[in-house]
Amino acid sequence: MDKVLLIIQREYLSRVRKKAFLITVFLVPALLLGMYAVMYLLYKNSSEMNSTRVVKVLDDSGIFAGKLKDKKNLKFENLNESLSSAKKGLKKNEDEIILLIPKNYDEPKAVQVLSNKKPSVVTADEIERQMNKIATNNSLVAAGIDTAKLNSIHSSISISAREVTEEGDKDSNIGALYGIGVAGAIMIYLSLFIYGAQVMRGVIEEKTNRIIEVIVSSVKPFQLMLGKIIGVALVSLTQFILWIILSLAVSYIASKNFNAPQSPLLGLIEGLKGVPIGNIVAYFLFYFLTGFLLYSALFAAVGSAVDSETETQQFMFPITMPLLFTYIISVSFLAQNPDSTLGFWLSVIPFTAPVAMMVRIPFGVPEWQLYLSMGLMVVGFISTTWIASRIYRVGILMYGKKASYGELAKWFFYKE
């Protein structure tokens, strides 16, 4: 056991000390900071539109004047001076807009907007929308249709999703749940690949370096494999924890300095009141760890069977397929149908459960399904580790032999 601890220590330190590790640790918060900066700039830009713009209307048709309604940043006035003097006035006042409505206003491009500064899309849209409404009303009246009656017929339905739970009804923020589920699935999917591949590369490195013989003359191959897997798992957890801490710190700094109304992360957390974030993080860690133990054992077995990374491809396919399949199904189908039969099966089969379950958990999963899935994960990782270690112990000492699946099966049945 002491030796496994020693191996864990070496595997952990040799990775954490690498520059690449430090760079990835700081890259994510740096990107987040950049995102905040961009959002801040966008916010600053949009606040410029807060100044009220005055629209002076010259209505030759006589239909629109007086009917255009003032909005928050938009004020309509009738033009009470000559057009030419008003045009001169535009140069002095940037917030002034002149709206010219000719008699034949419904011809294309007949209506004109004049201003010193190009009016924002929002302003132009608002004017267009109001004019269309007035014109339509006008036509309806002209056609003898009672607009009041028409309005009362017009229906307006908006759905408010309410979940019935033991604590009573509560609002469920479906968008946020969807976001959390998909984010969790993507995180698990990516980290299983990235850190699983690290285990595999470590095994290949030891094999091609031939240091493997020195080490397995001191420890059992299984101890080495276990130490490596746990070491890399700790590296990944360190990375996650540092990311969370640094991201929170960056958010805090950004909210102080950029004076943004609310950072999106804090805003997100605000919007997720009622969603058990603590539970989700706990489940994430459980599924990441068991999933990692399961997949990295397989990655280790693949690494032991080859002499270089380029040879790994034939064995990678069956490992990556279930992950990729679940990932695609999860973010497209499962996130919309979390309680479907397919969702159930994918979230209890150990190879697909880590990704599929992350999508389902935010929407609430029946307890018995959770326990079944978690129990199967434990059984799954213990048995794959056992199978993988039997291939690994033979594979690491086999050089210059191209292994086939048949060969791997034979290795599995070798005696000690």
Place this chain on the structure above:
Amino acid sequence: MLSIRNIVKQYAGHTALSGVSLEVTGGQIFGLLGPNGAGKTSLIRIINQITAPDSGEVYFGGEKLNQSHIERIGYMPEERGLYKKMAIGEQIVYLARLKGLSQAEATRRIKYWFEKLEIQNWWDKKVEELSKGMQQKAQFVATVLHEPDLIILDEPFSGFDPVNAELIKNEILELNQKGATILFSTHRMESVEELCDSIALIHQSHKILDGRIKDISNAYRNNTYLIEYSGEQLNFNGTEPFQVLGESTTDEGHLLRLQLDNTTSVNNVLQYLIPKVSVTRLQEVIPSVNEIFIQKVNQKN
């Protein structure tokens, strides 16, 4: 010290060892000889408990081989290997700790060895920055650092330049004098005679010969002598008390290779020759390990 009894090891498709038995007594330098692919490395891996035999047993110091013996064995594999991106000092500390040394003790001993081999300023160097010979020195230190009772070296001299090979050879001899038993394998027969007390020959998974080098050589002596003389070249007519195997002439004189039968001795030869020529050299031809090996293999076939 080490007793190997009837080891059989089969890999898919071929047999690496068939019924090999060996006895290595404590304090010996034991040479495991044989051409490439004979099964030497398989046997060494079994002694190191890297693999297990299909049948047969290994006893270490009278006990059946088990995990507790790992710390008493030092092993330098043929294909040397170290972590390329890890600093040398740290790396040897790690390997020594896997063998059960404490951090402090390992550090102390590495300092001693680094000074001895004059590589003390290598501590923080990464393996990839060192030459192949330098890596092997470091690997040798890692092998012997935990002061094992049995040191197993697979092809220890391959890859060393002559100066370093000599250096390592002297270190091996010194460790042996301090009481360590050395087992090394090689396919270069000529390197063993001056170093080994005992040898075993392995060929195509079978042990074909083993024992003390002196005993083996004695057993393969066949009364053949080499004589160098100056003066007139002799003519032989069958009346001389020996059988002529070969003759040649060099600048220094004439060489005669002869074989005696059981009734005659070297003295008879000299009595016959001295009146006729002046003898400058007389030497018994003892077969080299290489010759014995070839002879043995030919017999088998």
